[in-house]
Amino acid sequence: MNGSALLTQPTLVLNRSWQAICTTSVRHAIVLLYRGRAKVISPDTYELHDIESWSDLSRIKKGPQIHSVSYSIPVPEVVILTGCDVYPKPKVVFSRRNIFKxxxxxxxxxxxxxxxxxxxxxxxxxxxxxxxxxxxxxxxxCRECNEKKGNRTPPEARLILKTVPKRPAWLPFVAQNSSLRPSWERFLGDLYWNVELDQTEG
Ligand SMILES: [Zn+2]
Incomplete structure (x- = not known):
């Protein structure tokens, strides 16, 4: 893969609590690193690196690297934000997809x-x-409970809700694409990996 293709690959972005919040391009992740707004998480050691220490690793680290005239750096696959409001939380839209989430x-x-x-x-x-x-x-x-319930309220159908439904303050990150990197696995819960993404309703 050439350099410009590498730059459009996805990087996982975590907030300061190590929660996955979104993906961005490798290019944008490098901009965040340069501006000191994010650090790279080394997938094998969990060590945090700023742009200097991460580019120092280019000499010893295997795997794809970004090269320019003045520097080489390993592709940052997971970055963690250093500030709190780089990605403000969007209002959670009422949609089928978000109810599922x-x-x-x-x-x-x-x-x-x-x-x-x-x-x-x-x-x-x-x-x-x-x-x-x-x-x-x-x-x-599920279809079974839905059929059982029919046109009745839960008490009429003798069903009990597991939780009281309410508007969520935020939603767990679920990827919108299939470009998942193996290095992301430890930062994403079981739910993420078990969701059949291509069947997620919009
Ligand atoms: Zn059910």
């Missing part, structure tokens, strides 16, 4: 984690009886 792709009645195609959105207070499409009235539900 909030409920962690689990049926909120029985707790099952079936395939995405077996999950649907349930209106807790049925839509046909005036239930609204809101964060507080919509939950992820």
């Amino acid at each position: 909030r409920d962690r792709f689990a049926c909120q009645y029985c707790g099952a984690h079936p395939r995405m195609t077996e999950l649907t959105i349930d209106h807790v207070h049925p839509k046909s009886r005036g239930g609204r499409s809101t964060w507080e009235n919509c939950v992820v539900c």
